[in-house]
Amino acid sequence: MPDTTYEYLQGVFNGEHPIQRQNPQPGESEYYYITPNQNPTKPVNELQTTDISFPQQNNKLSLQNIISEAFNSYPTVRMGDALGTLYAAKQEMDTVKKDGYDNYAHRLGMCLNAQKGLDSAVYSLGWGVLKEIKDIVQKAPKKGINSAWNDTIKDMKNNIEGLQYGLTHPHDSCRTWLKDLDYGVNKWKK
Numbered sequence: 001m002p003d004t005t006y007e008y009l010q011g012v013f014n015g016e017h018p019i020q021r022q023n024p025q026p027g028e029s030e031y032y033y034i035t036p037n038q039n040p041t042k043p044v045n046e047l048q049t050t051d052i053s054f055p056q057q058n059n060k061l062s063l064q065n066i067i068s069e070a071f072n073s074y075p076t077v078r079m080g081d082a083l084g085t086l087y088a089a090k091q092e093m094d095t096v097k098k099d100g101y102d103n104y105a106h107r108l109g110m111c112l113n114a115q116k117g118l119d120s121a122v123y124s125l126g127w128g129v130l131k132e133i134k135d136i137v138q139k140a141p142k143k144g145i146n147s148a149w150n151d152t153i154k155d156m157k158n159n160i161e162g163l164q165y166g167l168t169h170p171h172d173s174c175r176t177w178l179k180d181l182d183y184g185v186n187k188w189k190k
Contacts, residue, residue, distance in 0.1 A: 013036065015036040016033075018033055035047070078116075086109040100183045103186040107165070110160075111177070113166065115166040136148045158186070
């Protein structure tokens with residue numbers, strides 16, 4: 001099983017993971033693969049598929065089957081894609097390991113998702129809110145509620161700024177925009 005939702009989705013869209021049909025029609029198999037290398041902007045219900053004659057797993061309660069069925073709908077795929085982009089920005093932050101780089105990473109992930117459209121921006125905002133709630137719960141006992149709250153407010157401001165830029169500049173580079181950010185102090189260079 002892949003380590004992240006993003007990797008799993010890549011596998012689904014690259015034809016590496018079978019998907020179970022909820023109501024197979026006459027002539028359709030119970031399982032199918034998405035044919036790889038299709039236009040990534042196509043709605044899920046328009047993607048070409050390849051039937052397979054045998055299931056990889058017969059356990060209908062398996063994690064793979066649950067995830068496959070969940071990702072069968074377009075909104076869920078977009079939510080997963082938004083989460084994958086945010087996770088990639090966090091991984092970049094963890095790799096860079098510089099003070100204040102989270103200010104850059106928050107804006108980057110949100111900007112990239114917002115450039116994909118309003119639905120992706122809304123999902124990103126939702127994921128951001130959930131993450132900040134988790135952070136408050138984890139940080140408050142260690143740092144105190146005021147410190148945890150202030151960090152959450154800062155992160156949410158960064159998220160919203162990234163979303164605003166991405167929505168209003170869908171064809172510009174988020175990284176070029178962020179070159180003018182002094183992420184160490186979380187201020188824009190003049």
